[in-house]
Amino acid sequence: MYRTTPPVTRLSDYQPPEFLIDDVSLRLELDAEQTAVDAELSLRRNPAATRGNGDLRLDGEHLALEAISLNGRALTPAEYQLEDDHLLVHRVPDRCRLQTRVRINPAENTALEGLYVSGGMLCTQCEAEGFRRITYFLDRPDVMARFRVSLVADPARYPVLLSNGNPAGEETLADGRRCVHWEDPFPKPSYLFAIVAGDLVAVEDRFTTASGRAIPLCIYVEPGNEDKCDHAMRSLIKAMRWDEERYGREYDLDVFNIVAVSHFNMGAMENKGLNVFNAKYILARPETATDADFAGIEGVVAHEYFHNWTGNRITCRDWFQLSLKEGLTVYRDQEFSADMGSRGVKRIEDVRLLRARQFPEDSGPMAHPVRPDSYIEINNFYTATVYEKGAEVVRMQANLLGPERFRKATDLYFERFDGQAVTTDDFVACMEEGGGIDLTQFRRWYSQAGTPQLDCEDDYDAATGTYRLEVRQHTPSTPGQPEKQPLHIPLALGLVDAEGRDMPVQLAGESQPPAPGTRILALRQPVERFEILGCATRPVPSLLRGFSAPVQLCYPYTEEQLSFLMAHDSDGFNRWDAAQTLAQRVLLAMVDDATTAVPASFLDAFREALQDETADPALLAEVLTLPSEGYLGEQMTVVDVDGIHRVRQALAAAIGSGLAAELQAVYARTRSEEGFDLSHAAMGRRALGNLCLAYLVRAGDAQGLEQAQRQFDGQANMTDVIAALRTLLEAPDAETAAAGEQALAGFYERWADEPLVLDKWFALQAQSSRPDTLARVERLLEHPAFSLTNPNRVRALIGAFASGNPVRFHAADGGGYRFLGDRILELDPLNPQIASRLLYPMTRWRRYDAGRQQQMRAQLERILEVEGLSNDVYEVVSKSLE
Numbered sequence: 051m052y053r054t055t056p057p058v059t060r061l062s063d064y065q066p067p068e069f070l071i072d073d074v075s076l077r078l079e080l081d082a083e084q085t086a087v088d089a090e091l092s093l094r095r096n097p098a099a100t101r102g103n104g105d106l107r108l109d110g111e112h113l114a115l116e117a118i119s120l121n122g123r124a125l126t127p128a129e130y131q132l133e134d135d136h137l138l139v140h141r142v143p144d145r146c147r148l149q150t151r152v153r154i155n156p157a158e159n160t161a162l163e164g165l166y167v168s169g170g171m172l173c174t175q176c177e178a179e180g181f182r183r184i185t186y187f188l189d190r191p192d193v194m195a196r197f198r199v200s201l202v203a204d205p206a207r208y209p210v211l212l213s214n215g216n217p218a219g220e221e222t223l224a225d226g227r228r229c230v231h232w233e234d235p236f237p238k239p240s241y242l243f244a245i246v247a248g249d250l251v252a253v254e255d256r257f258t259t260a261s262g263r264a265i266p267l268c269i270y271v272e273p274g275n276e277d278k279c280d281h282a283m284r285s286l287i288k289a290m291r292w293d294e295e296r297y298g299r300e301y302d303l304d305v306f307n308i309v310a311v312s313h314f315n316m317g318a319m320e321n322k323g324l325n326v327f328n329a330k331y332i333l334a335r336p337e338t339a340t341d342a343d344f345a346g347i348e349g350v351v352a353h354e355y356f357h358n359w360t361g362n363r364i365t366c367r368d369w370f371q372l373s374l375k376e377g378l379t380v381y382r383d384q385e386f387s388a389d390m391g392s393r394g395v396k397r398i399e400d401v402r403l404l405r406a407r408q409f410p411e412d413s414g415p416m417a418h419p420v421r422p423d424s425y426i427e428i429n430n431f432y433t434a435t436v437y438e439k440g441a442e443v444v445r446m447q448a449n450l451l452g453p454e455r456f457r458k459a460t461d462l463y464f465e466r467f468d469g470q471a472v473t474t475d476d477f478v479a480c481m482e483e484g485g486g487i488d489l490t491q492f493r494r495w496y497s498q499a500g501t502p503q504l505d506c507e508d509d510y511d512a513a514t515g516t517y518r519l520e521v522r523q524h525t526p527s528t529p530g531q532p533e534k535q536p537l538h539i540p541l542a543l544g545l546v547d548a549e550g551r552d553m554p555v556q557l558a559g560e561s562q563p564p565a566p567g568t569r570i571l572a573l574r575q576p577v578e579r580f581e582i583l584g585c586a587t588r589p590v591p592s593l594l595r596g597f598s599a600p601v602q603l604c605y606p607y608t609e610e611q612l613s614f615l616m617a618h619d620s621d622g623f624n625r626w627d628a629a630q631t632l633a634q635r636v637l638l639a640m641v642d643d644a645t646t647a648v649p650a651s652f653l654d655a656f657r658e659a660l661q662d663e664t665a666d667p668a669l670l671a672e673v674l675t676l677p678s679e680g681y682l683g684e685q686m687t688v689v690d691v692d693g694i695h696r697v698r699q700a701l702a703a704a705i706g707s708g709l710a711a712e713l714q715a716v717y718a719r720t721r722s723e724e725g726f727d728l729s730h731a732a733m734g735r736r737a738l739g740n741l742c743l744a745y746l747v748r749a750g751d752a753q754g755l756e757q758a759q760r761q762f763d764g765q766a767n768m769t770d771v772i773a774a775l776r777t778l779l780e781a782p783d784a785e786t787a788a789a790g791e792q793a794l795a796g797f798y799e800r801w802a803d804e805p806l807v808l809d810k811w812f813a814l815q816a817q818s819s820r821p822d823t824l825a826r827v828e829r830l831l832e833h834p835a836f837s838l839t840n841p842n843r844v845r846a847l848i849g850a851f852a853s854g855n856p857v858r859f860h861a862a863d864g865g866g867y868r869f870l871g872d873r874i875l876e877l878d879p880l881n882p883q884i885a886s887r888l889l890y891p892m893t894r895w896r897r898y899d900a901g902r903q904q905q906m907r908a909q910l911e912r913i914l915e916v917e918g919l920s921n922d923v924y925e926v927v928s929k930s931l932e
C-alpha cells in the first residue's frame with residue numbers, strides 16, 4: 051500500500067524558537083460539545099534565533115478558527131494561512147499581540163489529549179503536544195509564558211473551575227454564567243497548562259512550608275469519593291516536607307490542587323499547581339485498594355509534586371530531553387519511597403521493574419537512548435528507558451558524588467537554571483561542577499542505547515593471598531547504533547569470607563587495607579583487571595551490590611555460592627538476587643529437560659529462609675518469589691512459553707508440598723496480628739502470608755484451600771481478598787476452581803459500582819491461566835461495564851491479557867495475536883496512545899519460535915496495511931518490522 055511516511059523529528063535539527071511568548075491570556079467558555087477559546091498572545095522575536103522569512107508559525111490541530119487579529123486589527127484571509135496542523139501568520143512585526151478565537155469539541159475527543167470530557171467533568175491533558183488542540187500556540191517546551199486564565203461556565207453544571215497558579219477573583223456574568231480567574235506567576239511551557247471544570251468535592255488540608263507559609267491543599271474528586279483521599283493527602287504532605295529537607299525545595303504558589311479523573315491515558319500529570327491524576331493513583335480505602343495500590347499512590351503523588359521543581363521550575367528544552375525531568379523525578383520519588391518504607395525492599399522492586407520492562411525494551415526494535423536521537427511520535431517515548439533507566443543514570447551520578455556533593459550539585463542546578471528550559475547535558479555539567487568530577491565518558495549513558503553486559507572472571511592465588519577479578523564490558527548493538535563505546539560503569543564489589551563476613555577490599559598499590567565492606571570499582575575500558583590483596587582465604591565475590599549500574603551481570607557462580615550468598619551476603623539486594631538466580635537456574639534446567647527433579651538443595655535454601663523469624667517479612671517475600679514468566683523468557687534464546695509456564699507451576703507446587711509445614715507456620719505467624727495498617731511491617735506480613743498461601747494452594751494443600759476460602763470470605767482488606775481470590779481461581783482442582791468462580795461472582799456483586807475495583811475483576815479474569823481465558827476475555831468485551839473509551843478498563847482487560855498472561859496470549863494457534871490485532875485496529879481511531887502501548891508484547895516477536903513469529907508478524911503487517919493509521923501505532927509497528 052502506498053503511504054506517505056510521517057516526518058521524523060531529530061535532535062540534531064533543534065533550532066531555538068523564532069518567536070517567544072511572554073504573556074498569554076486565555077478565556078474558555080466551557081461547554082461539553084462546544085467550547086470557545088479566546089487567546090491573546092504577547093509575542094516577541096527571539097534575539098537568540100536566526101531570522102526566518104518573518105512569518106509566525108503556530109501549532110494547532112482540530113481547531114475551528116473563528117476570528118484572528120493582530121495588534122487589535124482583524125486579519126484579512128491573505129494575511130494568514132490555515133493548515134491542518136498549523137497556522138501561518140505572514141510578516142508579523144518583532145513585537146505584537148495576536149488574538150484568536152477558536153471552537154473545540156471536548157465530547158468528541160476520545161484521544162484524551164487537549165480538552166476532553168471525563169464523566170461529568172471537563173479536564174485537560176497537554177503533555178506532550180496537547181495544548182495545540184486547545185488554541186494556536188508555540189506548543190514547545192522552550193517557549194515559557196505567564197498564563198492568565200478565565201473560565202466561564204454554567205455554575206449548575208460546573209460549579210468548580212480550576213486552572214494553574216493562584217486564584218484571581220471571580221464574577222457572575224449578566225447571563226448567569228460564572229467567570230473564574232486564575233493567574234500563574236511562574237512562566238511555564240504550554241504542556242503544563244491545565245483546567246478542570248466539574249461538580250466536584252474538595253478534601254482539604256494544609257501544609258506550612260519551611261518559611262512559614264500556610265498552603266491550602268485540596269484534592270478534588272467526584273461526589274462519593276471523599277472518603278478515599280486520606281492516603282493521597284498524607285502522601286502529599288510527606289512529599290512536601292521531604293523535598294524541603296532533602297533538596298531544600300519549598301512550594302512556591304499560594305494553593306496546591308489535585309484532581310482525580312477516571313479517564314486518563316497515563317498515571318498522572320504535574321500541571322503547575324494543578325496536578326491531574328488518574329483516579330487509580332488517588333482513591334483508596336483498605337477495602338477497595340491493595341497494598342500495591344497504596345504504594346503506587348504514595349509514589350505517584352510524590353512524583354507529580356516533585357516535578358514542581360524538577361520539570362516545572364526547570365523544564366526541558368525539547369522533548370529529546372524528557373529524561374531531564376523524568377529520570378530525575380523518578381529517582382527522587384524512588385528515594386522518597388525508600389525513606390518512607392524500606393530502602394532494601396524498594397530497591398528490589400525498582401530493579402525488578404527495570405529488568406521486566408526496560409531491559410527487554412533496550413534489546414528490542416524500539417530500543418533508544420535515555421536521550422533519544424529521533425522520533426516520529428513523542429508520545430511513544432514515555433518509556434521505561436526514559437523514566438526508569440534515566441533514574442538509574444541519575445542514581446549512578448548521585449552515588450558517584452555521595453550525599454553531600456550531590457546536594458551541592460543539585461543546589462547549583464536549581465540556582466543556575468531556575469525558570470529555564472534546559473538539557474540533560476546542563477544537568478550533568480552541574481553534577482560535574484558541584485561534585486568536582488569528570489563525567490565526560492559517563493555522558494555516554496545518555497546517548498548510547500542497549501544494556502551493557504559485564505562478564506566477570508576471577509582467580510585466587512592462595513600463596514600470596516591475591517584475588518584477581520577481570521571484567522569485560524560489552525553492549526549489544528541496537529537499531530541505528532551498530533557500534534558501541536565503553537561506558538563508565540560503577541561496579542560495587544564486596545568480598546565475602548567463608549563465615550559470611552565482608553573482607554576488606556584492598557586494591558594493589560594501596561598500602562593500607564580499608565575497613566571491611568563494599569568498594570566501588572570504576573570500569574572505563576572494555577576490559578578491566580583488579581588485584582585485591584590480603585585475602586587469607588578464597589572470597590566469594592558479591593558483585594554489583596545494590597545494583598550499582600543498570601547492566602546485565604554474568605559470573606559463573608556455583609549453586610553452593612548462590613545459596614551461600616542468599617543466606618549470608620551483607621547486601622540485601624544481592625541476597626535477593628542470588629535467590630532469583632538460583633530459582634532461575636532450577637527453572638530453566640526444568641524447561642530444558644522435563645524429567646529434571648527439583649534439587650533438594652533448592653528446597654533446603656527456601657526452608658532455611660522460611661525458618662528465619664528475624665528476617666523482614668517484606669524482604670523475605672521478595673526472596674521467596676519466583677522470577678516471573680516474562681523474566682524467565684528473557685533469559686532464553688527462544689522463549690518457550692508453555693515450558694516456562696509448566697515448570698513455574700511445577701516448582702511452586704513442589705515448594706507448596708515440600709515445605710507445607712514451614713509455609714503453614716509462616717502463614718499462621720503473619721495472620722496473628724489484629725487490625726489493618728499500612729506500616730512496612732504490616733504490608734510485609736500480608737505479602738509474605740499471601741505468598742505462602744499461594745504455594746500451598748498450588749500444591750492442592752487441603753488446609754491451604756480452606757484458608758484461602760476463609761480469607762476471601764473474611765473480606766478484611768483488598769490485599770487479602772484479591773490474593774485469596776487469585777489463588778482460588780488458579781487452584782489445580784476443579785472443585786476449588788468452581789468455588790473460585792463463585793467467589794468471583796460475589797466480588798462483582800459487591801463492587802459493581804466501584805470502577806477501580808471492577809478493573810481488578812476484569813484483570814483477574816484476563817490473567818487466568820485457564821485454557822479458556824481468551825474466550826472469556828472475548829465475552830467480557832461485551833460486558834456492559836466494559837468500555838473501549840476508558841483507558842483503565844482497556845488496560846484491565848486487554849492489557850492484562852496481552853502483557854500479563856504470557857501463556858494464554860502466546861497460545862500457539864495465534865488466537866491471542868489475532869485478538870490483539872483486532873483490538874488495536876478498533877482502538878487506534880479512538881485513542882492512538884493507548885493503542886500504541888498495547889502493541890508492546892507483539893513487538894517482541896523475534897524472541898519466539900518460527901510459528902509464533904510468523905503469526906505475530908502477520909498481525910503487525912495487517913495493521914500496517916490499514917489506511918489512516920495514527921503516527922503512534924505506525925511508528926511502533928513499522929519499527930518492529932524493520
Ligand code: 0A1
Nearest residue numbers: 175177178315316318319320
Ligand atoms: N509527565 C507525566 C506523565 C505523562 C505524560 C504524558 C501524558 O499524556 C500523554 C500524561 C502524563 C509524569 O511523568 O507523571
Ligand code: ZN
Nearest residue numbers: 353357376379
Ligand atoms: Zn514524571
